[in-house]
Amino acid sequence: MAGFVSFVSSGPGDPELLTRRAADRLGAADVVLYDDLSSGPVLAMAQRAELVPVGKRAGRPSAKQEAVNALILAHARAGRHVVRLKSGDAGMFGRLEEELAAVRGAGIAFEIVPGVSSVNAAAAVAGVPLTRRLTARRVQYLTGADVTGKLPSELNWAAIADPHAVTVVFMGQRSFPELAAGLIAHGLPPETPAMIAEAVTQHGQRLRRSTVAGLAAALRRDGPSPAPALIFYGPLAEISDAAVEWLAAGAED
Amino acid sequence: MAGFVSFVSSGPGDPELLTRRAADRLGAADVVLYDDLSSGPVLAMAQRAELVPVGKRAGRPSAKQEAVNALILAHARAGRHVVRLKSGDAGMFGRLEEELAAVRGAGIAFEIVPGVSSVNAAAAVAGVPLTRRLTARRVQYLTGADVTGKLPSELNWAAIADPHAVTVVFMGQRSFPELAAGLIAHGLPPETPAMIAEAVTQHGQRLRRSTVAGLAAALRRDGPSPAPALIFYGPLAEISDAAVEWLAAGAED
Numbered sequence: 001m002a003g004f005v006s007f008v009s010s011g012p013g014d015p016e017l018l019t020r021r022a023a024d025r026l027g028a029a030d031v032v033l034y035d036d037l038s039s040g041p042v043l044a045m046a047q048r049a050e051l052v053p054v055g056k057r058a059g060r061p062s063a064k065q066e067a068v069n070a071l072i073l074a075h076a077r078a079g080r081h082v083v084r085l086k087s088g089d090a091g092m093f094g095r096l097e098e099e100l101a102a103v104r105g106a107g108i109a110f111e112i113v114p115g116v117s118s119v120n121a122a123a124a125v126a127g128v129p130l131t132r133r134l135t136a137r138r139v140q141y142l143t144g145a146d147v148t149g150k151l152p153s154e155l156n157w158a159a160i161a162d163p164h165a166v167t168v169v170f171m172g173q174r175s176f177p178e179l180a181a182g183l184i185a186h187g188l189p190p191e192t193p194a195m196i197a198e199a200v201t202q203h204g205q206r207l208r209r210s211t212v213a214g215l216a217a218a219l220r221r222d223g224p225s226p227a228p229a230l231i232f233y234g235p236l237a238e239i240s241d242a243a244v245e246w247l248a249a250g251a252e253d
Numbered sequence: 254m255a256g257f258v259s260f261v262s263s264g265p266g267d268p269e270l271l272t273r274r275a276a277d278r279l280g281a282a283d284v285v286l287y288d289d290l291s292s293g294p295v296l297a298m299a300q301r302a303e304l305v306p307v308g309k310r311a312g313r314p315s316a317k318q319e320a321v322n323a324l325i326l327a328h329a330r331a332g333r334h335v336v337r338l339k340s341g342d343a344g345m346f347g348r349l350e351e352e353l354a355a356v357r358g359a360g361i362a363f364e365i366v367p368g369v370s371s372v373n374a375a376a377a378v379a380g381v382p383l384t385r386r387l388t389a390r391r392v393q394y395l396t397g398a399d400v401t402g403k404l405p406s407e408l409n410w411a412a413i414a415d416p417h418a419v420t421v422v423f424m425g426q427r428s429f430p431e432l433a434a435g436l437i438a439h440g441l442p443p444e445t446p447a448m449i450a451e452a453v454t455q456h457g458q459r460l461r462r463s464t465v466a467g468l469a470a471a472l473r474r475d476g477p478s479p480a481p482a483l484i485f486y487g488p489l490a491e492i493s494d495a496a497v498e499w500l501a502a503g504a505e506d
Contacts, residue, residue, distance in 0.1 A: 159412030
């Protein structure tokens with residue numbers, strides 16, 4: 001009996017932001033393999049499934065990718081409907097490629113269920129559109145941590161120090177002071193608006209606005225929070241919102 | 254009696270890819286203001302609402318933004334629960350900023366419901382992750398059409414001709430031949446993988462893969478299709494998939 005693998009995007013964490021298809025797949029799954037980043041309320045929807053944490057954490061060294069691949073294959077080969085649950089959208093910074101290659105290589109049928117990216121959720125909570133008609137026609141996402149957890153060494157500074165793009169940094173809390181110094185050295189004004197969004201739509205959600213220099217100073221001073229966070233910078237719309245705090249360190253204006 | 258405005262992301266078109274919250278808001282709405290790009294099956298979920306097309310089409314000149322704003326305010330001031338439905342994710346290339354400013358300015362309560370971007374949906378259908386661990390650590394979205402429908406004049410070529418980023422062009426079918434010529438002139442190899450995704454998850458869905466030069470030649474030869482389309486280029490994973498056709502014009506390899 002052949003199994004089936006659903007790569008399911010869990011969205012940012014709020015079960016109301018699961019897609020209808022994702023909710024359906026969780027309800028039908030025999031086994032759900034989930035990361036530490038996946039939140040409890042989403043898992044609660046997998047009512048009949050065995051829940052298996054696979055323990056990967058974004059931004060940290062992980063020797064376990066092969067073990068995760070093997071676990072997916074083992075459950076599928078036992079004829080089970082496997083849900084591989086991934087935070088945000090499955091195709092973004094989530095090692096989908098490696099798992100997909102393993103499943104395809106084994107000849108196991110699969111599907112990918114796209115989801116709400118944490119980027120879109122954070123922008124919605126903050127009331128800040130990701131694009132602006134005249135001033136922000138390009139949006140870019142990058143990772144602030146390579147496989148060793150450090151700022152990637154090969155960065156396109158002309159791309160990421162562009163004051164006319166909105167940039168979103170994944171897994172960037174630790175490296176942002178270093179990144180910000182580089183951005184400013186490459187011409188990005190230190191007073192460029194910035195925002196950090198932690199635990200978006202989850203318990204402990206916190207959004208703070210500042211500037212690139214101000215946020216770098218705050219993260220250098222306070223260190224990273226344990227919550228997963230996204231950092232936004234660029235021509236962010238200046239829309240005040242009760243959901244967003246302003247960081248004193250960045251109150252240059 | 255004060256009304257309420259929900260800016261709701263409709264996702265790529267398949268109602269199964271609505272979020273649970275979006276489905277709830279559609280079911281509860283008094284009136285739904287939708288664009289031409291929104292698909293019928295999603296609208297069918299608004300069972301008790303008046304459905305009002307507001308006729309904007311992405312990438313075409315529109316003198317109507319003020320009229321759309323006024324319509325949102327008029328319905329909300331009449332005490333209704335207004336759903337302003339937006340294709341894909343509401344915060345991406347959708348003029349959310351202007352509508353949000355109007356609603357905030359009028360002191361009307363609102364929410365933003367994020368959704369599945371068409372980018373994430375297209376990547377899922379094609380089985381192509383948007384990021385790759387070593388070769389595609391940056392993803393960027395840009396628009397291929399300014400307010401007059403032409404290729405925007407101020408482009409950051411160092412950013413968008415980067416062979417190590419995955420780039421997604423919104424509303425870019427008409428201008429892609431011109432864009433591709435510029436990219437190649439700025440050093441992007443003509444044989445860089447490219448993909449065009451039309452009507453993702455909707456009736457008439459079509460995904461074709463080629464190269465930057467091959468896709469530009471095909472679009473120059475055949476003209477744009479009437480369906481909304483996203484164009485991807487960069488180090489796209491070379492994963493063959495039954496859902497994706499290969500364009501003969503780009504079959505250099």
